[in-house]
Amino acid sequence: MYSTLSTMFSSLPPLREFTPPTPETYMISLKIFQYFPIVSIIQWLTSFHPAGKTSFQRAWLNFPGKLGWFTMEIVGPANLCYILWKSSAIVSLSSLPFANKLIIALYLTHYLNRAIISPFFVAPSMSPIHLFVVAMAVTFNWFNSTCIAGWALGYHAPIVGHPTVVDDASSFLETPTITTTTTTTSSSTTTNASSLPCIVGITLFILGMLTNIRAETTLFRLRREEAESRAAKKSDDPDVAGSGRQSKYSKVYVIPPCRGLFRTILYPHYVGEWLEWVGFALVGSAVYPFSFPSSPASSAVVGNVAPESLQLAPWLVPFAVLAQRWEFPLPLPAVVFVVNAVTNMLPHARWGRKWYVQKFGQEAVAGRGAVVPFVSWI
Secondary structure: OHHHHHHHHHOOOOHHHEOOEOHHHHHHHHHHHOOOHHHHHHHHHOOOOOOHHHOOOOOOOEEOHHHHHHHHHHHHHHHHHHHHHHHOOOOOHHHOOHHHHHHHHHHHHHHHHHHHHHHHHHOOOOOOEEHHHHHHHHHHHHHHHHHHHHHHOOOOOOEOOOOHHHHOOOOHHHOOOOOOOHHHHHHHHHHHHOOHHHHHHHHHHHHHHHHHHHHHHHHHHHHHHHHHHHHHOOOOOOOOOOOOOOHHHOOOOOOOOOOHHHOOEOOHHHHHHHHHHHHHHHHHOOOOOOOOEOOOOOOOEOOOOOOOOEOOOHHHHHHHHHHHHOOOOOOHHHHHHHHHHHHHHHHHHHHHHHHHHHHHOHHHHOOOEOOOOOOOOO
């Protein structure tokens, strides 16, 4: 694994070829991003996460909470839109297959809520976020949006040892460019986009997003009520800072009562987001590779150039095996996103549960798990 990573980094092309990505740099981005779960090993071993409940209140490298959150979350949709805009010289975005447009729309919808609506219109306050956390999140979202943008533009990622995972889309590879014959593309993709996996995927995405929003707004409401109660009683609690309308919400946290989405777990908003991206991946099963521009900055399109095969990270191999066995298209960038999101957020939920126990006690936690009902360690 170390030699694989070392080889990847030593042979990287110039940065300009990543913005926007070429088929080659799209593959490199996937190769690198699929190993992001290695970072989660560190997250499992240490509770160091200077953001939110566990933020450093006076660290000099802190970002203001809402600004830091916006910075982290806006990188993904901004990079995706930039890549699509830069590629429009050779790719007619209006002629992209329906499924490709759909995954773009779902991705942007999620981040419209995460980057703008949630921090600026819903959250009463956000604790400072350390530069380290912001930098890691920006890196994550940049790689992720680069992979998703290349995928939506029709770039191909053949997998070493699993050729049929992508060869099921061979009929789409007959089209020499993205902008040709809307009729053929539309008829093929309409069938796929209306298939059961796609319908189930859209349903899961909506259900997951509603769960995420409902859980977060519940937490925000509880924080507002607690802050208002403290202010009314003129509490001497040191966590209540200042007397201004905004500052009274700072670092005010409560444990949600055992009802509704919080009846059995403490982080249903995490589970909701994971459900969103599982649905996103199912929708992505209708996205097939169909053309490979020689460079998004160029006006020439060189047929269907076969890119280098991708050696999957070990934890992704089971997904490829199942896709091959079931003769089901593998939406690799979306699967990588799901795996990375879960492995990134799961240790935060685990440490967050421990924080709840330390802050409010075992009785208040009431045996709830972080993301698995009644499992205390996860």
